[in-house]
Amino acid sequence: MTSPGQPPHDPDADPKAELRVIAAETPPDSTLNDSFVVLSAGGAAVLAVVFAVALLAGGPLPLYGGALAAGLLLLAVAVRRYFTDRFPDVEAVEPRAIPGAEAAENEPLADVAPVGPRRTFLKRFLLAAGAVFGVGIAVPPIASLGPAPRSTLRTTAWREGRRLVTTDGVPVRAADIAEGGLASLWPEGAVGEERAAVVLLRLSDPPRPPTVAAWVVAPGLVAYSKVCTHAGCPVALYRERDNALFCPCHQSTFDPSRGAVPTFGPAARALPQLPLGVDADGFLVALGDFQAPVGPAFD
Amino acid sequence: MTPLFALLFDRLDERLALRSPSRKVANKVFPHHWSFLLGEVALFSLVVLVATGIFLTMFYRPSTQSTVYTGSLELYQGRAVPAAFESILRLSHDIPGGLLFRRIHRGASHLFIAASVLHMLRIVLTGAFRRPREINYQLGLGLLTFAFMAGFTGYSLPYDSLAGTGIRIAYSELLSFPFIGDRMAFWVFGGDFPTGDVIPRFFVFHVLLLPAIILGAVGLHLLLVGRQRHTQFPARGIDGHAMILGKPLWPAQFAESATLILWLGGLLTAAAVFIPWSDVSLLGPYVPGEVGNNAQPDWFLFWVDGALRIFPPFEVRLPGVVISGPFVAGILLPGAVFTGLALYPFLERRVYGLRGDWHVLQNPLDIPLRAGVALGTFSFVLLLSAAATNDILSRLTGIPIEDVLLFFRVTCLVVPPLLGLGIASYARRRLRARGRVVARDEREAVRSYVPEPHGPTAAPPPQQAAPASPVRPD
Numbered sequence: 124m125t126s127p128g129q130p131p132h133d134p135d136a137d138p139k140a141e142l143r144v145i146a147a148e149t150p151p152d153s154t155l156n157d158s159f160v161v162l163s164a165g166g167a168a169v170l171a172v173v174f175a176v177a178l179l180a181g182g183p184l185p186l187y188g189g190a191l192a193a194g195l196l197l198l199a200v201a202v203r204r205y206f207t208d209r210f211p212d213v214e215a216v217e218p219r220a221i222p223g224a225e226a227a228e229n230e231p232l233a234d235v236a237p238v239g240p241r242r243t244f245l246k247r248f249l250l251a252a253g254a255v256f257g258v259g260i261a262v263p264p265i266a267s268l269g270p271a272p273r274s275t276l277r278t279t280a281w282r283e284g285r286r287l288v289t290t291d292g293v294p295v296r297a298a299d300i301a302e303g304g305l306a307s308l309w310p311e312g313a314v315g316e317e318r319a320a321v322v323l324l325r326l327s328d329p330p331r332p333p334t335v336a337a338w339v340v341a342p343g344l345v346a347y348s349k350v351c352t353h354a355g356c357p358v359a360l361y362r363e364r365d366n367a368l369f370c371p372c373h374q375s376t377f378d379p380s381r382g383a384v385p386t387f388g389p390a391a392r393a394l395p396q397l398p399l400g401v402d403a404d405g406f407l408v409a410l411g412d413f414q415a416p417v418g419p420a421f422d
Numbered sequence: 423m424t425p426l427f428a429l430l431f432d433r434l435d436e437r438l439a440l441r442s443p444s445r446k447v448a449n450k451v452f453p454h455h456w457s458f459l460l461g462e463v464a465l466f467s468l469v470v471l472v473a474t475g476i477f478l479t480m481f482y483r484p485s486t487q488s489t490v491y492t493g494s495l496e497l498y499q500g501r502a503v504p505a506a507f508e509s510i511l512r513l514s515h516d517i518p519g520g521l522l523f524r525r526i527h528r529g530a531s532h533l534f535i536a537a538s539v540l541h542m543l544r545i546v547l548t549g550a551f552r553r554p555r556e557i558n559y560q561l562g563l564g565l566l567t568f569a570f571m572a573g574f575t576g577y578s579l580p581y582d583s584l585a586g587t588g589i590r591i592a593y594s595e596l597l598s599f600p601f602i603g604d605r606m607a608f609w610v611f612g613g614d615f616p617t618g619d620v621i622p623r624f625f626v627f628h629v630l631l632l633p634a635i636i637l638g639a640v641g642l643h644l645l646l647v648g649r650q651r652h653t654q655f656p657a658r659g660i661d662g663h664a665m666i667l668g669k670p671l672w673p674a675q676f677a678e679s680a681t682l683i684l685w686l687g688g689l690l691t692a693a694a695v696f697i698p699w700s701d702v703s704l705l706g707p708y709v710p711g712e713v714g715n716n717a718q719p720d721w722f723l724f725w726v727d728g729a730l731r732i733f734p735p736f737e738v739r740l741p742g743v744v745i746s747g748p749f750v751a752g753i754l755l756p757g758a759v760f761t762g763l764a765l766y767p768f769l770e771r772r773v774y775g776l777r778g779d780w781h782v783l784q785n786p787l788d789i790p791l792r793a794g795v796a797l798g799t800f801s802f803v804l805l806l807s808a809a810a811t812n813d814i815l816s817r818l819t820g821i822p823i824e825d826v827l828l829f830f831r832v833t834c835l836v837v838p839p840l841l842g843l844g845i846a847s848y849a850r851r852r853l854r855a856r857g858r859v860v861a862r863d864e865r866e867a868v869r870s871y872v873p874e875p876h877g878p879t880a881a882p883p884p885q886q887a888a889p890a891s892p893v894r895p896d
Binding site: 133141144145159178179181184187188189191192193194195198199202203205206207209210212213215216217218265266268269270271272276277279288307309315316317318320323325327349353354355356359371372374375385386387388390391392418419421422 | 449450451517518519521522550587590591593594595597598600601603604606607609610611612613614615616651660663664665666667668669673674676677680681684685688689691692694695709710712713714716717727730731732733734735736737742743744746747748749751752766779812813816817823824
């Protein structure tokens with residue numbers, strides 16, 4: 124270790140720090156290279172000014188972006204040429220430290236910090252108390268990060284008599300949906316409550332079981348949860364030709380004419396059917412909440 | 423050294439005793455091979471990410487509150503969008519330089535993860551993970567998973583339609599943990615999706631928690647490389663087990679690294695000028711219950727998305743718990759790949775009865791097991807990644823999606839084992855043809871690499887003092 128008292132340029136200060144050179148190639152003198160460094164570094168500086176001026180003056184992105192890119196690349200060239208020309212190309216070897224050899228240099232710690240008679244029980248007790256303390260203060264804050272799920276995931280905002288509305292909050296009548304048509308609807312007062320989203324379809328043929336016939340509004344109007352039972356994406360696409368509700372995330376496909384059972388892809392459960400009815404004013408309403416949990420598995 | 427710098431250095435040296443340690447650092451020898459630059463590319467991308475990220479953080483608003491955009495972008499003029507999305511629009515279209523820095527950040531994130539993955543491949547294929555470097559290798563795998571998380575949270579922050587869909591799938595993945603899934607999901611999201619807490623929390627993960635973890639782990643990663651020294655490819659006449667051949671940090675490696683970071687900065691900036699990546703104004707804000715076609719995650723999560731797509735319908739209900747397809751394909755399978763990679767060094771050591779420390783890199787074909795496991799694993803991950811594009815492939819080729827899915831289900835199960843066994847058996851025959859066996863000890867192995875006889879010290883004598891050192895007079 125060099126101390127302030129030693130001469131500052133002592134090459135033998137730490138022999139381990141010396142380089143063991145096995146080959147060194149000194150680059151030839153070249154004024155061409157000097158010009159190259161000057162030109163590229165100067166160019167980079169000019170481009171940096173272009174970048175600054177263009178950015179401050181509200182110039183277009185290609186101008187200041189291009190200037191910055193070209194400036195960085197030119198600066199790279201300048202740095203490269205500067206080093207190549209100025210320093211010999213050195214190949215050196217360094218011995219690997221052999222494990223154990225270094226450890227022997229260090230004094231054993233016990234000699235530095237004397238320990239009293241060993242008290243195993245106390246040490247263990249302290250460690251155990253520390254562990255209890257650590258867990259005790261670390262876990263409750265984690266539990267505070269979110270509410271307890273309780274029945275949140277088993278229920279949605281659908282209630283008996285709650286109307287189906289569009290994203291703009293407009294209630295829907297049976298006649299609003301054309302044959303083969305599809306609408307994405309919400310419970311009134313809970314638009315955007317993701318797990319409550321439903322797709323409403325008018326099927327050309329009356330749906331077969333396991334579709335619950337009592338929840339089908341004539342003719343062929345049926346509503347299913349829009350949340351895919353695989354990974355929770357919106358089942359947003361309807362292919363009428365093969366009667367398929369399709370999830371664009373992982374291609375799970377459901378058959379709305381047969382209780383929205385999965386027919387293809389990774390989903391394993393049917394989309395729950397919304398108990399659907401019509402209220403006194405002719406608007407579509409729910410007859411109650413879904414009878415099965417919506418969305419992906421959660422327990 | 424310029425006189426001013428020399429004077430400053432002397433004054434500092436008097437107080438901090440810097441001369442000897444800095445000379446030691448300057449004389450550290452770096453082996454030269456292009457593949458050693460991959461880790462450096464990752465490191466410098468991280469530097470670019472932090473620098474541009476600080477700028478972006480000044481403008482980003484971590485909130486999903488509806489806000490009216492009143493900037494210069496015609497398409498969204500006067501429209502109410504989530505505040506996070508609004509702030510990205512404003513940053514991109516109304517702040518000078520905002521779009522450039524955002525695109526550089528995005529490009530650097532791709533480069534960071536790509537370079538990390540390639541770096542990992544280099545480590546696995548050449549055997550740089552062997553004793554004594556198993557811990558650093560596992561630390562690197564951990565870093566890669568945190569890089570994935572940083573990438574995913576960054577992808578989520580604009581709260582565009584793809585981001586929201588990605589967040590929804592991540593929520594479902596957390597839910598899928600048996601027994602504790604719902605609690606875990608509520609802890610991370612602050613309640614049922616989409617709570618107002620999602621974006622503020624992802625913001626904290628992305629700009630505070632994950633960078634702190636990644637930067638800390640990168641520091642430790644480099645510290646361990648310094649402590650354990652580099653591995654190196656076999657070099658003629660050098661006993662790589664005892665000596666490292668290469669170029670000193672100053673000036674050769676410094677020049678290389680300085681050039682590299684400037685090149686990377688230049689290329690990332692050029693890419694940002696030409697490639698309009700993650701132009702969220704085309705995607706639109708996330709609206710719950712809506713999603714478009716082509717819902718793909720970022721490329722580095724394709725393999726997980728592919729696994730989710732091709733895993734057959736699966737949901738087993740046991741008393742009190744459900745084991746579902748998304749849990750097996752989205753949690754267990756990626757977990758198994760990473761755990762397998764992390765434990766592989768110990769498997770190889772046991773299978774071949776390896777002894778002692780290893781510092782010299784190998785051709786993977788010299789170790790049949792490694793050749794097989796590496797090709798098997800990476801072909802599996804690549805096939806799964808390809809499976810994440812099954813909807814696009816089906817549309818482009820006109821082949822029904824059903825057939826594309828079947829193709830991937832079969833190939834993912836059949837091709838990786840075949841490739842792995844095939845290359846392992848080829849590697850075995852190759853070794854036999856050359857009359858060689860897998861060496862159990864590096865001394866034994868090095869003898870086959872170093873044809874010339876060399877002395878017991880196995881190192882050429884030191885010839886001269888350093889021509890280059892940090893105190894080299896100008």
